Amino acid sequence: MLSPVADALAGRAALLPVPAADERETALLTSTLRAGTEIDDDVAVVVSTSGTTGRPKGAMLTAAALTASAEATHRRLGGAGQWLLALPAHHIAGLQVLVRSLVADTTPVAIDASFDAAQLVSAISSMRPGRRYTSLVAAQLDKALADPAATAALASLDTVLIGGGPMPSGVAERAAAAGIPVVRTYGMSETAGGCVYDGRPLDGVRVRLTDGRIALGGPTLAKGYRNPVSPDPFAEPGWFLTDDLGALDDSGVLTVLGRVDDAISTGGLTVLPRLVEDALSSHPAVADCAVFGLPDPRLGQRVVAAVVVAAPHPAPTLAELRAHVAARLDATAAPRELHIVDALPRRGIGKLDRRALIARLRG
Structure with missing residues (x-):
């Protein structure tokens, strides 16, 4: 599970993560990228991202961007630790769990996509002593909250990152009442995953508003898209212009208001x-x-x-x-x-x- 990611971070092979259902397709796609004919040499991973357009673009992430994201996450959370992998590794949130594990020199504990409560409890109980983390989406958290044992297991972790879109207020309130240490994240494949935690950017990440739209900058940015689009959200060097509307308060805390096209x-x-x-x-x-x-x-x-x-x-x-x-x-x-x-x-x-x-x- 970690070897392909380790090879990509070390510059030995570029990785195009895809669902593991078709092993033949995975082999062909990663082989194409290893040939080095379509991407720059410093690109470690190409993450397929279509947003709401339906056309895959492919965010080109360097090893430096992925590592910067992982290290900034550990600094924000209080130190490196062991991770529970509960999201598909071909999505940026799951992929970053693997990158963080490599950076921390730990082995993640993985569970399958069904997010079964008993499996979750068993997996968390098998994690080693020390700092322990996981990354989930709101639907998974909501499912866990329906089971007392799963709820208690998540509450025993040091941090539960929640990304993948807004979290319903009822889920957030129930999680807080259960003592689950939730941190809401905002980011996307183009920023190597979550780069704003509870409204505050990670170390090195820059946030500004351009006509109400959120623009993100810093060391976690992708180099651009493998399949260019127009207008190019990477057109201004060092910045990625998102399709999200936001607001910044006087202390620099970001609130995401929704997508422009919604x-x-x-x-x-x-x-x-x-x-x-x-x-x-x-x-x-x-x-x-x-x-x-x-x-x-x-x-x-x-x-x-x-x-x-x-x-x-x-x-x-x-x-x-x-x-x-x-x-x-x-x-x-x-x-x-x-x-x-x-x-x-x-x-x-x-x-x-x-x-x-x-x-x-x-x-």
């Missing part, structure tokens, strides 16, 4: 779905939710909410949720259409697939 223009005003989702998540009957815009002949777009109901509560009404949101945000942000769904579509390691949801509910 913004809803309704009645001449702009509504950010993430803020509405945070408001909806604070309702006791809402277990999970997503907000998006649909065409409206009068408003341009109307705010629509898809809600997973929290047992044992009855399904909330549209009027109830509108009042709940309007009490926390401008009334313009209150949803005008409600869909009760069994589950929200996810992609990758748990990110909401807003496009798939819109396609499903558009009619």
Whole structure:
């Protein structure tokens, strides 16, 4: 598990991580990169990333960027330690667990993608004494919180990094009440994974806003894309311009407000779905939710909410949720259409697939 990553960091071979289901495909792809005909010599790993465009771009990460990220993470968390690998290694979050393990000279304990509670408890109990960490997505944390033994096991760790998108407020509150040491991370493949922890950038990472969009700089940046795009978010040397909107307070703490292309223009005003989702998540009957815009002949777009109901509560009404949101945000942000769904579509390691949801509910 660690050998290919170790070879990549040492410059012996470039790595293109792919799902392990097809071993033949993995061999062919890594062989192509070893030939050195399509990437620079200092590129250690090419991580496939499509964002919301659907077209794989391939973030080219050097050994220096991956190592800088791992070392900065350990400094922020209080020192090197052993990691639990609970995410696929072909995603940047799982890959970085392997890089951090190599940097710390430790062997990670791995569990499979089912995230079975008994397996999680057994894996954590097998970890060696000392500092112990893991990296999860919110859906995994939510699943663990449903099992007392799994909850206690996670609470015994020094840090549980949570990335892969926003975490519902109900999950965060339950984790805090259980004593799980959660740290929320923000980053992407282009920044060698999470580079902002609980709103504060890691050592060396720079954050600024460009017309409200988050721009990230520093030693963890990728060199660019293997398959260039236009406009190029790496166009300004030393910076990566994300598609996320953010806010910085007076002390430099970053708040991620949502994606530029998710913004809803309704009645001449702009509504950010993430803020509405945070408001909806604070309702006791809402277990999970997503907000998006649909065409409206009068408003341009109307705010629509898809809600997973929290047992044992009855399904909330549209009027109830509108009042709940309007009490926390401008009334313009209150949803005008409600869909009760069994589950929200996810992609990758748990990110909401807003496009798939819109396609499903558009009619």
